[in-house]
Amino acid sequence: MNSNRRVFLFVVYAVSAYLFFSLVSYAFGLHWRPFDRVNLIADVVTGDSTFLADGPGSDTTGGSQPIIIEERPQQDFLLYHTPHYITGFQTDTSLASLPHLMAKLYALKNGQQQKIRIAYFGDSMIENDLLTQTFRKRLQEYFGGQGVGFVNINFVGHKLRQTIEHDYSNGWKDDNLRNASDKSTLYLSGHRFTTSGDWVSVTDKTITDSTYVTEKILLCGKTEAPVTIRVNGQPVSINADKSFNRIVLASDISRKLRLDVDDSRLPLYGVSFEPLSGVIVDNFSFRGSRGDEYKSLDSNFLQTIAQENPYDLIIFQYGVNVLFRANDKNFTWYARMLMPVVERFRSSFPKADFLITGTADRAFRYPDGYATAVGIDTLLKIQATTAYETGSYFYNLYSTMGGKNSIVDWANRKPSLANKDYVHPNHQGAEILGNWFFEDLLREFEKYSRRQQKGDTPK
Incomplete structure (x- = not known):
């Protein structure tokens, strides 16, 4: 066989195999990000507004219904387009969205002492407490409370975060959503830390009252026997007998906490600075995330977190990492991956309201210059439908920013509001x-308050 024929057959076999795997990945919703970028049929199979996808595949949450995303002309569903609006897709828009959260905020505002926890998940859009630091500050100023909430043991760009002073030694082992062989008991941050001789120091810079008392709390995993660590130089015995443990280390006016740990049996998740009563907003950013990575967390572990450290509102803000190719319009694979994650969190935190924040605007360079990704409307519809199908709430960040080409406008303003x-x-x-998100949430609170004051409580 001459060399030209061998080359020809090699190309034919390689392309055939490549096409086969492309078809299989599309048919069964299998995704590996490097392959997604060069999938042979990605630009041939375009997304449309109607599809019937298989169920959640390998997910073990018990979800068995197919995921259906179709044209929804109902006026209540179309509310997802509305900027500056948190919708539960209810026909009566005078009803407040997020009723569980609103009830607790109303009680807090009227003098009832309690903690209200909000978990804000996202990617690099909220890294280093971006957006959440303003949202937290406005909530605490209006409803009460001080304290930065959750802080990872270490994280990318920790020196850039304005709400804390943060330092740590370099020997910590970081198991996370990218590298861990066992992801079942990673924390909501997507991390789990161990060490046999390292330290971390955190100072909360959000506290404005020097006499304000906050709880300094250790969040950790399970050990078979008590472990001794040093807290601000003093030995403290940690009895961590649950899969997730919330251990109060101090309740005082100090803003600083230092931990020295020399026992690798103790898995650490982070620390939390919390008011005795008031609002807590935890930032759970994970760079490059699409949200679907949390499918690996064990349901029983999530339920233990819900028991020990309950949340009243859980927010998922993702999307820009789903839009990683300029011409993508088909995101049915993302619907299949996101739905079981939302269902798992909804079942694990049954008392919490759940809010999906639609993707922010992002742009690519097209022949006529930078412009909004062509598939963004399709992705937003999928995110809104996921909220609709799971009984969650939806907030359209893209529309709120200004819609098409808003990120280009923000980047080109002087002074700029976005990076280039x-x-x-x-x-x-x-x-x-x-600020916008707080004000939009406050409008829902005002709806709730008016009904409470009238004695008109919806059933």
Whole structure:
């Protein structure tokens, strides 16, 4: 066989195999990000507004119904387009969304002492407390409370975070959503830390009252026997007998906490600075995440977190990492992957309201210059439908930013509100988003308050 024929057959076999795996990945919803970028049929199979996808595949949450996303002309569903609006897709828009959260905020505002916890999940859009630091500050100023909430043992860009002073030694082992062989008991941050001789120091910079008492709390996993660590130089015995443990280390006016750990049996998740009563907003950012990575967390572990450290509102803000190719319009694979994650969190935290924040605007370079990703409307519809199908709430961040080409406008303003990557709002832009989100949530609270004051409580 001459060399030309061998080359020809090699190309034919390689392309045939490549096409086969492309078809299989599309048919069964299998995704590996490097392969997704070069899938042979990705630009041939375009997304449309109607599809019937298989169920959640390998997910073990018990979900068995197929995921259906179709044209929904109902006026209540179309509310997802509305900027500056948190919708539960209810026909009566005078009813407040997030009723569980609103009831607790109403009680807190009227003098009832309690903690209200909000978990805000996202990618690099909220890294280093962007957006959440403003949202937290406004909530605490209006409803009460001080304290930065959750802080990871270490994280990318920790020196850039404005709400804390954070330092640590370099020997910590970080198991996370990217590298861990066992992801079942990673924390909501996507991390789990161990060490046999390292330290971490955190100072909360959000506290404005020097006499304000906060609880300093250790969040950790299970050990078979008590472990001794040093807290601000003093030995403390940690009895961590549950899969997730919340251990109060101090309740005082100090803003600083230092931990020295020399026993690798103790899995650590982080620390939390919390008011005795008031609002807590935890930032759970994980760079590059699409949200579907949390499918690996064990349901029983999540339920233990819900018992020990309950949340009243859980927010998922993802999307820009789903839009990783300029011409993608088909995101049915993402619907199949996101739905079981939302269902798992909804079942594990049954008392919490759940809010899906639709993707922010992001732009790519097209022949006529930078412009909004062509598939963004399709992705937003999928995210809204996921909220609709799971009984969750929805907030359209894209529309709130200004819609088409808003990220381009933000980046080109003087002074700018976004970076020239046309993906990430900068500190000024994130502050605007945080203020808007608080004000939009406050409108729902005012709806709830008016009904309570009238004695008109919806059934």
